[in-house]
Amino acid sequence: MMRKISLGLLAILCLILSAPTSFAHGEIVTSYPLRDSTSSPAPTQVWIEFDGELQLIDGEVVNTLKVTDSTGLVVSAEEAIIEGSRISSQISDQSVGGVFTVEYRIVSEDGHPVEGSYTFEASPGFEATEMIEPTTVATAPDNQSELSIGAIVMAVFLVVFAVRYFIKMRNEKRDEKK
Known part of the structure; x- marks a missing residue:
């Protein structure tokens, strides 16, 4: 009898521990510019790559990306571009240099909304440059x-x-x- 109970408990424990879980809710893999980085000249585009596909819901804006400059002026495009696991936005060249704040809200692959923000610093002046993928690998x-x-x-x-x-x-x- 004790053997059957032990085997039953073992089976239940194995099922619980091996069940797929969704602990990740849209973790940032990388971004451009990187968090707390310095960019010279200021970038013409900001993008964030997440660890899973971003959800698109017809007729609703569920994924947003807003960039503000050091004066509080919103310098990002009104609508962000969603491509798979990446959200991006063009940046207006009407901004001054200084600390930029990137705010995002996405709906991750598992359906959970994720919000966050980070900053980067940029010098004044915008140059249309070829987008360079950062080489830093996220944890x-x-x-x-x-x-x-x-x-x-x-x-x-x-x-x-x-x-x-x-x-x-x-x-x-x-x-x-x-």
């Missing part, structure tokens, strides 16, 4: 570490269960020989 989203912890817990539990099972079997064989 992995937190969901990977959480899934790894679940896998480790499951592996430890399985090892303990297996050791306990083999000890019990060995003791039963000893008892049969006596």
Whole structure:
């Protein structure tokens, strides 16, 4: 009887720990310009790449990107461009240099809205330059570490269960020989 209960609990634990989870809610993979970076001259476009496809809902604006300059003037286009997991916007050349604030609101692949902001600094003057992809690699989203912890817990539990099972079997064989 105890064996059936143990096996049932083990099966339930395995199902819980191996079930796909959605811990990530639109994590930023990279952006241009990068957070807290300095750009000279000021960029003509801002974009953010997320770890999953952005949701598009017909007739509704659910993904937004707003860039303001150091005077508080909104310098981004009214509507952002959505391409897969990237949101982007052109920047007006009417801005002064200084600290720019990028504010975003997206609906991530799992349907959760995500909001955030970051800043970068830029010198005055805009030059139409070819868009360069940053080479900085972002850290992995937190969901990977959480899934790894679940896998480790499951592996430890399985090892303990297996050791306990083999000890019990060995003791039963000893008892049969006596």
